[in-house]
Amino acid sequence: MSDYIIVTDSNADLLPEYCKQHNIVEMELTYTLDDKTYRCNDPSLSRHEFYDYMRGGKMPITAQINMEETNNKLIPILEEGKDILCIMFSSGLSGSYNSVRIVGEELQGKYPDRKIVVIDSLCASLGEGLLVDKAVTRKEKGMSLEDNAQRVQEDMPxxxxxxxxxxxxxxxxxxxxxxxxxxxxxxxxxxxxxxxxxxxxxxxxxxxxxxxxxxxxxxxxxxxxxxxxxxxxxxxxxxxxxxxxxxxxxxxxxxxxxxxxxxxxxxxxxxxxxxxxxxxxxxxxxxx
The missing domain is CATH 3.30.1180.10 (Hypothetical Protein Tm841; Chain: A;domain 3)
Incomplete structure (x- = not known):
């Protein structure tokens, strides 16, 4: 059975300590507020402060995950000799999945001995997070990447x-x-x-x-x-x-x-x- 890492994005809204505990790699989306760009989990602006800005009339501008961020997160996993199961934010709400899918296909050509599976979760926020949680539970019980990916697809509807x-x-x-x-x-x-x-x-x-x-x-x-x-x-x-x-x-x-x-x-x-x-x-x- 291959050794693999579960990857998701910050729109899964999982607790940071949860991701750390379960060795989940998280790709961060970004947003711009008052001409300053932040990563989703930027500690310099708390969630409460973010929503207070919105209550005050500020309108953040969001951006999808770019290819550089994707490469920076996925290549180290592949270099370690591990495979990747990537569960992404709904393509119905963002272009992030498609960007990561394209990078995954390119990396598959460069790392032919590795397995890279990128799934469009069709989910959002902790709905995506719950899908990831179920995949993590199965992985920790020893389920293979291929079987786990199939179960994710079965869970989605x-x-x-x-x-x-x-x-x-x-x-x-x-x-x-x-x-x-x-x-x-x-x-x-x-x-x-x-x-x-x-x-x-x-x-x-x-x-x-x-x-x-x-x-x-x-x-x-x-x-x-x-x-x-x-x-x-x-x-x-x-x-x-x-x-x-x-x-x-x-x-x-x-x-x-x-x-x-x-x-x-x-x-x-x-x-x-x-x-x-x-x-x-x-x-x-x-x-x-």
Whole structure:
């Protein structure tokens, strides 16, 4: 069985200590704020500070992973004689997957004895993170790269993403809702519930009135779709609203009895489009 490393990108929103513990190599996306460019995990600007800038009206500009970053992360792994299983942010939301795929093909020609598998996760935030987590668990139990890659593909149609936002204007800026919907929805306290579909695109699902109702709607959707046979944990990401994330977590624990949960921030390169106050729930379901 080949020795391989699992690689992902910073849009998986995994905790840094988790990546270190499980020897995950993470490629970082970048964003620009006030004419200064930051890596996603740049310690000079905390997640709270980032979202405070957005609350103050700042609009970050994001960039996909470039080929130089990809080479810098992948070549040292190959030089060590190890293979690569790379699980990337949805191609329906970014060009990063395609950039990494192209580099992977080029490196495969230069390192013909190594295996490089690059997968378009069709997932986002801790949905991508949960997909990586399942792959890590299988790897640590001894599963081969080839079998693990196949299982990742099998998991993808069942990785459910449900989220809500506090402010419709950020979705409008990203083209997800019209200006009229953003204005009137905000005036009426309308909160959208969205999900990521089978093609990895962001899709509005329903609308509810009020913040608490929108948070409960996430768990209601989980109740409808959960695959109890294959779901033993859930992940939650948030746009600097930890109390709301904890509220959702407690509701999930109360309804389903789960206690294995990761909660983390929505990182800057996704948060730039979803905004402060985003709460997202991820779990394994019968379908997306």
């Amino acid at each position: 069942h990785l459910c993403h449900y989220f809500t936002v506090a402010d419709l204007f950020h979705l409008h800026r990203g083209g997800r809702v019209s200006a009229t919907a953003a204005v009137f929805g905000s005036m009426l306290g309308i909160k959208p519930v969205l999900h990521v579909d089978d093609e990895g695109h962001l899709i509005p699902l329903s609308k509810v009135r009020g913040r608490k109702a929108s948070l409960l709607a996430l768990v209601d959707n989980m109740e409808k779709l959960i695959d109890r046979k294959n779901c033993d944990k859930f992940f939650i990401s948030h746009g600097d609203c930890l109390d709301d994330a904890k509220f959702v977590a407690e509701e999930v624990k109360k309804r389903f009895g789960f206690h294995d949960c990761m909660i983390n921030y929505v990182g800057p390169t996704i948060g730039a489009h979803s905004g402060p106050g985003t709460v997202a729930l991820f779990f394994m379901g019968k379908h997306r």
